[in-house]
Amino acid sequence: MAATKGLFAQSYAEARARFLAAADAAGARIESEPHPLRGPDGGTLAIDAALIGPADASKLLAMTSGTHGIEGYTGSAIQSKLLKEGLAERLPADTALLFIHAVNPWGFAHGRRVNEDNIDLNRNFALPPFPENAGYALLHDALVPGEWTEDTRAKSRSAQGAFIGKHGLEAFIAALSTGQYTHPDGLFYGGQAPSWSNRVMRSIFEREFLPRKTLAFIDIHTGLGERGAGEVLCTEAPGHPVFELGRKWLGPDIRSTSAGTSVSADVRGTMKSALIDLLASDGNERQTMAISIEYGTVPQDRVGAALQADNWLYRHGDPESALGREIAREMRTVFLVEEADWAETIHEQAARHVGNALKGLAST
Numbered sequence: 001m002a003a004t005k006g007l008f009a010q011s012y013a014e015a016r017a018r019f020l021a022a023a024d025a026a027g028a029r030i031e032s033e034p035h036p037l038r039g040p041d042g043g044t045l046a047i048d049a050a051l052i053g054p055a056d057a058s059k060l061l062a063m064t065s066g067t068h069g070i071e072g073y074t075g076s077a078i079q080s081k082l083l084k085e086g087l088a089e090r091l092p093a094d095t096a097l098l099f100i101h102a103v104n105p106w107g108f109a110h111g112r113r114v115n116e117d118n119i120d121l122n123r124n125f126a127l128p129p130f131p132e133n134a135g136y137a138l139l140h141d142a143l144v145p146g147e148w149t150e151d152t153r154a155k156s157r158s159a160q161g162a163f164i165g166k167h168g169l170e171a172f173i174a175a176l177s178t179g180q181y182t183h184p185d186g187l188f189y190g191g192q193a194p195s196w197s198n199r200v201m202r203s204i205f206e207r208e209f210l211p212r213k214t215l216a217f218i219d220i221h222t223g224l225g226e227r228g229a230g231e232v233l234c235t236e237a238p239g240h241p242v243f244e245l246g247r248k249w250l251g252p253d254i255r256s257t258s259a260g261t262s263v264s265a266d267v268r269g270t271m272k273s274a275l276i277d278l279l280a281s282d283g284n285e286r287q288t289m290a291i292s293i294e295y296g297t298v299p300q301d302r303v304g305a306a307l308q309a310d311n312w313l314y315r316h317g318d319p320e321s322a323l324g325r326e327i328a329r330e331m332r333t334v335f336l337v338e339e340a341d342w343a344e345t346i347h348e349q350a351a352r353h354v355g356n357a358l359k360g361l362a363s364t
C-alpha cells in the first residue's frame with residue numbers, strides 16, 4: 001500500500017488544494033464559483049477555473065475534471081500533474097489554457113457520481129423534449145431495491161439477466177446508461193432542468209469559449225473500458241467536423257458514441273454536445289475538437305453494482321454506518337485504481353493527447 005500512497009488525493013479538499021497550488025504556481029488566473037452546499041467535512045465546494053495565457057487568445061485548450069463527481073480524482077490528478085510539469089510554458093502562440101476543476105464538486109466531495117439532486121450531469125445538458133427511455137422504466141424497480149442485501153442483490157442481478165435474455169445486451173446497456181428523465185430517484189437520471197453545475201459551465205462556455213476561433217476540449221472520465229485503457233471518444237460520428245478534427249489531431253483510435261464504436265453508449269445530454277451546439281449557434285466559423293477520455297478501471301458489472309449500492313445508500317441507508325462506509329470504499333475502488341501502473345498509464349496517455357492537441361492548435 002505504501003507505494004500507492006500519494007498517487008491520488010484522499011479527499012475533494014485535498015485534490016482541490018493540490019490543483020489550486022499547481023495553478024497558482026503556473027501563474028493562472030483563478031475564478032472560483034462557490035457551490036451553495038458544503039462538503040461532508042463542512043468545507044467549501046466550488047468549480048475552479050484556472051486560465052493561463054493571453055486572455056484574448058484566439059485558440060483555447062480546455063480540460064474539465066469531475067463531471068461525474070468521484071471520477072474527479074483522476075481528472076484532478078491529471079490537471080495538477082500537467083500544470084506542475086510545465087504545460088503552461090509549452091503553450092503555442094496565441095493560445096490560452098483553461099483547466100476547470102470539479103464540474104460536480106458536491107459529488108466529488110461526497111464520493112458520488114451524481115450531483116446533489118441525484119442528477120447525472122452528463123445527461124443533464126439535454127433540452128426538452130427529453131429523450132425517451134422505455135427500457136429504463138422496465139428496469140427501474142430491479143435497479144433500485146428498497147433494501148440492499150444478498151437476497152435483493154441476487155434478485156436484481158437475475159432481473160437484469162432476464163432483461164438481457166429478452167432484449168439483448170446492447171438494449172440493456174442503452175436502457176441503463178443512455179440517460180432517463182422519468183425517475184428522479186433512479187440511476188443515470190438527467191433531471192428536468194439545468195442543474196447548478198450545468199448553469200455555471202454554460203456561463204464559462206459563453207465567457208471563455210465563444211470568443212475563441214479554435215478550440216480543443218477534453219473531459220476526463222473513468223469507469224468504462226478495460227483497466228488502464230484510455231478511450232478517446234466523441235459524441236459526433238465520422239464525417240462530422242468535430243470528430244474529424246479529433247481524428248486528425250489525436251489519431252485514428254478515436255471512437256464515436258453516436259456511431260456505436262465506443263465503450264460508452266450513445267448518451268444524450270452530454271456537456272460536450274451542449275458545448276458543440278453552443279459553438280455552432282452564433283454563425284461564427286470555428287474549428288472545434290471536443291472529446292472525452294474514458295479510462296477503464298474494473299469490470300462493468302462491478303461498477304454497476306457499486307452505483308446501485310450508492311443509490312440505495314443515499315435513499316434508504318446511512319452513509320456513516322459500517323455498510324455505508326463499505327459502499328463508499330467500493331465506489332472509490334470502481335472509479336479509481338490506486339496502483340502505480342494505472343496511475344502511470346493514465347498520466348502518460350493524458351500527456352500524449354494534450355501534447356497532440358497543442359500541436360494541432362499550433363498548426364491552425
Ligand SMILES: [Zn+2]
Pocket residue numbers: 067068071220221222
Ligand atoms: Zn463519467
